Amino acid sequence: MATAKRRVQARDARGPQNSKKKLPKVLTGIAGLDLVLEGGLPAGRVTLLSGGPGSGKTIMGLQCLLHGANAGQPGIMVLFEERPAAMRQNAWSWGWDLTRLENKNKLYLMDARLDPKAVISGEFSINALLAILDQRIKSMRAKLIFIDAVDVLLHLYDSPKSERRELHALHEWLLDRGLTAIMTVKTVQQETVPSQYAFLDFMADCVIHVDERVTAQITTRRLRVIKYRGSGYGRNEYPFIINENGINIVPVFRDVLQHRTPGPKISSGQAGLDDVLAGGYKCGTSILIAGNAGAGKTTLACVFTRAACLRGERVLYLNFEESPEALVSNMLSPGIALQPLIKTRRLLVRSYLPEAMGVEEHLFFALKELDESQPRHIVVDAISACKRMGSEQAAFEYLMRLLNACKERGITCLCIQQTSGLDVEEDVSGIGISSIIDTIILLRHRLTGGGSLSRQLTVMKSRGSPHSDQFHEFRITNRGIDLVKA
């Protein structure tokens, strides 16, 4: 009786089909993924994770299961391929202690590997596994189930008909128990769901495909929701990374731009330049400082950095060119003392080697820093180096998303770009981010007839603000930058 009642309740819990109520969902605990799935996985239904070997399916499924287990929804992981002991060990590398949850009866790892020596003679079904699971589900009141490598099970069947029959039985079994299920299946190459297991696609209410691609020697993992019955979802491909906390996704929603309105003008740190810009930079906008090597770009950025820090505003300096120590020491020559600003944590300098990571990891670190240190302004030195994250496209993705994230948070971005060609203007629009840049300052220097170096500065663009379009002579002195009055 009790079982029957529970079964009815379970059926009700999963059923939006009889009403206009919103589809009940279960959070995955992976913040970006919950956004893409508009609230998580379908409760009481089957979600299929498909992808090639090593694409991150198992980690993703396990992470969802653990989130549930920690949030009071005990879960079972059924392993068709790996040993439970190996899984426990792997989980450690993401800092997940499975044994602790197992001891608390919140998690159960079911070893479902068939004896490879067993002889197969005629038809069979997985009734015994389901009977064992039933006992577990009851004793631990499990709500979630994660079936890893269902393809290994299906390989045992010799005909598509028996595969289909088994899957159908499994599907019914899951639905009857009202379990929220995640299943992984291996795919090859471009397939999203293995064509021979079309029924898998049918039984799943939500299908997520994960893959891993290598472009220019840098690997990017991506996920895409193929379908989600009864729910909206993000339609793009979302890059993700796997780091010491498991899966991290920074979804891009290009269709919704929620930029803040630019704030008031703030000083560039140089009175002459403030005049040229009719008051200074606009807070919360993106400014590009372009020029050849040695034109004074970094110096100009540091002049601003110092002024902002001295006003009490935090600056995050993302440096792809040199180490924090090198930056500090190089700025001593134009008389900009950065060390005291770093000491008081007004200035945070983070140096990264562009080719050390893919775009996603770079972005992950940058956004994490934005959220944790809450800077008012950031400096990216230099965006030209971002190409070394893989390609021009990689640089574009990184900058577009970083700058968008800053605009959403009202953070001023000072981007430095090293130009090489003679046609500086073409160079500036090179990476293709000019649409998101509000102000462009161009620096150039050349030898004069007298053998001295002449430096010039001009403002090529300044959105929503008047500016001088003259070339202005400037000098780098041991007290910073001086604009020569025309």
Added chain:
Amino acid sequence: MKARKRGRRGYAKPAGQTYVFRLFVAGDESNSSQARGNLARICKERIKGSYKIETVDVLKDPSTAYENKVLVTPTLILIKPLPKVSVLGNLNDTRQVIAALRLSASSDD
């Protein structure tokens, strides 16, 4: 017929050895019923009188299935004589089952 005769003549049952089988079934589903029938027939033909079949219904006794690492039904385990052997499925392929359970009579079978 010839092969069978030869088989009957020399089946390899060590003297006094009793075969012990454990057959895991799931209620009266058709594959389980077929396996029961097939096993009984094979035993009668090959090792008449010297076998024991324990039947476990996994729906009533999942713990025993778990302890024996049985995941599918029907599963037949030859407990004795050692080494243990597992045969999955409804046992419809008689020749294969006989070979797997080491009940084949002659070396050329």
